[in-house]
Amino acid sequence: MFCESNKELKTLVEEARTYTKDGKVADYIPALGKANPNDLSIAINYPDGHCVSAGDVSEKFTLQSISKVISLALVLIDRGSKEVFEHVGMEPTGDPFNSIAKLETMIPAKPLNPMINAGALVVTHLLKGSTNDEKLDRLLAFIQTLANDSTIGYSEEIARSEYETADLNRALCYFLKQHNRMNEDVEQLLNLYTKQCAIEMNCLHLARIGMVFAMDGVDPETSKQVIPKEVARICKTFMVTCGMYNASGEFAINIGIPAKSGVAGGIMGAVPGRFGIGIFGPALDDKGNSIAGIKLLEMLSKNYRLSMFGATHENIINVFNN
Amino acid sequence: MFCESNKELKTLVEEARTYTKDGKVADYIPALGKANPNDLSIAINYPDGHCVSAGDVSEKFTLQSISKVISLALVLIDRGSKEVFEHVGMEPTGDPFNSIAKLETMIPAKPLNPMINAGALVVTHLLKGSTNDEKLDRLLAFIQTLANDSTIGYSEEIARSEYETADLNRALCYFLKQHNRMNEDVEQLLNLYTKQCAIEMNCLHLARIGMVFAMDGVDPETSKQVIPKEVARICKTFMVTCGMYNASGEFAINIGIPAKSGVAGGIMGAVPGRFGIGIFGPALDDKGNSIAGIKLLEMLSKNYRLSMFGATHENIINVFNN
Amino acid sequence: MFCESNKELKTLVEEARTYTKDGKVADYIPALGKANPNDLSIAINYPDGHCVSAGDVSEKFTLQSISKVISLALVLIDRGSKEVFEHVGMEPTGDPFNSIAKLETMIPAKPLNPMINAGALVVTHLLKGSTNDEKLDRLLAFIQTLANDSTIGYSEEIARSEYETADLNRALCYFLKQHNRMNEDVEQLLNLYTKQCAIEMNCLHLARIGMVFAMDGVDPETSKQVIPKEVARICKTFMVTCGMYNASGEFAINIGIPAKSGVAGGIMGAVPGRFGIGIFGPALDDKGNSIAGIKLLEMLSKNYRLSMFGATHENIINVFNN
């Protein structure tokens, strides 16, 4: 994938990189702890095929929670929104992503939304396929199409590391199972879920996927609707209301771009109708979002008025893409 | 205010009105219980001064929670976002609007956002003015400017009724005071807050206010920036993430219009860059939103692709406004 | 074990039995659902070897939660109270026995007491033994000594049924494991715990065990201290503060006898210094306690002034035992 290095973006990256020292690489999954906290890279992918970037864009990372929005898209395609929302809610929550308490106080234990772990586990359990391999292969094929790269796979090492330390997700699964929110074998589901989280790519891929969401699900290279419009719309809505863990509200206020982050340091952004963004910066803030990645998005949003919630009737020159 | 009756809108209103029978007029504030549950009216206000409507648009109602977003705008103007967000958070919550529990589990008791009662009370206490009368006058003047009608006032009867039954808000105030979130006299604050909630208008006014938010704070008639862009942006963001009580997530998914509802049955919508919407339908669903009003917005959003989260690159003909 | 049928007790049993129709046999563990809801039996065991009873005392049932207090006794003997209370708290709770929410809000997730499931699982995981078989054999031997019957075993059918439906306990285990409250294999622990819960006896056995607790741990037949005084004291305290699920407070007020119930319908009582009580009545109230069993204890306590909290300086004739 060709992506031109951009001087203006580079300046922003260097400015944002100074914030990495205030963050911390995730270490609750041991294999993630090896990342270099100073890394920071960004790519912006336009529907016309143009791509600009800065930082070491070849650096690979795992999707982690970013995978939640992609598996949600596939499950919505597979089953339709009516069936999916019988299993998982649509409401944002002020609680942390791994919280179990609300499940109990809101018996019959329907997870509030698909971006918290409980909801994402329910979504993954709805992936179609007769075996885990089949389900994973379908999800990978979907992601390869979105990223336009058939070599994308998952990191066995990180999947294994995560599987071995997934006791909190086990607790969530068994709680959901007890309350008939799913009936699958828990270890099988965690096996699949940890592989989904360990799907690996670089920020160029992530930017391209974001661009497809931004363009309402159309892949501009092929003009094919790879995600139905309604599904792309639903996904972007969740990215706004609950894409950045329990800093989603602040992110919407300050930045206003549909985005989803993961604890490996990735952030996927989708500026509606305009372009996709892929960021990798593994040093995290205390909510689990890439600390320098958020700074970078804040600068982009302020400088180029990218917030969905403002500046709507201005004449904005297409960012970097001239 | 002139507003043309529109046949297409009328058809939609009649369809939506069939849902009023599944709702219930709010009665926890006795004076609200007198509303006619079958009422339903709508106005759409365009920046070019055009206005279309259906239903009995002269029917007046009190703003209730809709006032939260307007007082927030004024307080942001008065004090700047930095100071305001030291007192109130930015995060949506899965809890009901009148919940106190989260305040306790998240000591030091900073309300999660300005759209729940605890947060709105903190915002109102930040209104500038040396007396309650002065604060209320400033808020009324602000609203009169937004609605372009200097006769707008508040209902003394409903303010009094609400003040007399505001024990839950009293509990919230004293809890906040105990934790140094505000230091004002509670009865004084409730006196002001219940008057703010009792500000009275019809759906034409509401549509015009929504239009100003939609146009990033510019009043197109005077070309004056009556709300700073940043403030209009912040308000619209909160309308998306937490404007419709704890059905905000579902509303964002299904409808995708920044909107704020009140228990008197009003809904104010702001379609970014396009138009404002005012709705009145006092029969409420179990979350406290106008049941037929939401149906009406759902039909509008589906028919005319109004969701912020989708259909962004399509060529859409300006709704009703030709 | 010889136990004389008693006419006065029989009258009380028949009166209490009328309440069984308001209760329901536990069915969340399928094998328990087979019990006869009309069953009700009681035995009272005195330190002088005397025993009185009423109802079909040969009916066997599984201990379920009653086993929590006995395994606690053995673990306190094995490890001393200092070590045990580093793993589990001493405070009663208003939450249901199977609640997980408090674990989360009180991170680092120390279960509030050993009578709720989370705490009991931690206690069972502290049982000494190099294998599950060894641990279970030690617990069975301890119980056989207390009940003075070496034939006591466990129901494989009920253990299996419970193991297969133990997803909520699995969730609790994994949550505790995530927070380093235990490091054992969860399935192994549940295997042991469900066998512990499935230990089977009749009300004569239960009354004898209660009598040993009542007599501060001394077995009067052998004059041996089979439970150290301090351990017997601690167990009786927990029986008062949290022995009857979240009806413990009401039970203490109305009845005032240290007691522990189980969802199979058993209740073990220990009237300090006087006698032990064993009851079996599988129809449960909504808190999970034997509905007729509680009525029976209420009548006994009122008629014979058995509450620990009252009538202390009166001269009470030894109940039934003359």
Added chain:
Amino acid sequence: MFCESNKELKTLVEEARTYTKDGKVADYIPALGKANPNDLSIAINYPDGHCVSAGDVSEKFTLQSISKVISLALVLIDRGSKEVFEHVGMEPTGDPFNSIAKLETMIPAKPLNPMINAGALVVTHLLKGSTNDEKLDRLLAFIQTLANDSTIGYSEEIARSEYETADLNRALCYFLKQHNRMNEDVEQLLNLYTKQCAIEMNCLHLARIGMVFAMDGVDPETSKQVIPKEVARICKTFMVTCGMYNASGEFAINIGIPAKSGVAGGIMGAVPGRFGIGIFGPALDDKGNSIAGIKLLEMLSKNYRLSMFGATHENIINVFNN
């Protein structure tokens, strides 16, 4: 009131006094902050009129939460337990004494027990009398009878200080009022409640009141039943299950004496059938109990086997009273 100074007790007091340095005088009520943290005194009152003491027993202090158990006794006498327990529950809770969250999650907001603030406020609102003065006079007269001293009154200074800083209790009251748990004027109720909390006495008085509870409500000097047996029993039960804030469970395990503490540093104990204890030590632990007072009770309980839950059939020589 004559009370003999006792050498053995004095030794224990001096040993316990070393713990005062680990505690802190309550300062959330400003007027309480003036107490001397090193103070520690104790009195033990026997039904035969004998009294032993150590420390500066003339030091006066306010009852604070200790008043909760005495007003409960009077309200139970006034209205009977049936009516009282329609307003307040019987269950202990793991939450702090001033918590509001559980009220919300357990709507319709019945306070879990009369020893937490919410429950105590409900109890005080049930005191009979046509005015606050009359209610307070009745409560004072009751306390004067129990303590056998008609000069007992309340500290106006502390009542006022507490009233002025009672915003959390105001929040609880309005929450309860909203949910129809009481319908009294909140400021009136708080006026009465803070005076109740500010009732002032020394540890000799407190020991005598404890003795009356210990003797099932009989005043041995007059042989009159000043508290009905059932009421004395209920009060002692609450003292065990929830008398020492959310350290009640630990206190029951380690000490096993029905007791009630207050944040001014008082502890009233009632050893059933034997004697009453009054302690004053204003340095508090982090749960709000007198830190040296608890140590002192622990030594007493261990040395003289005072726990209700153990040593029941031993022949214990009457403590200090020979």
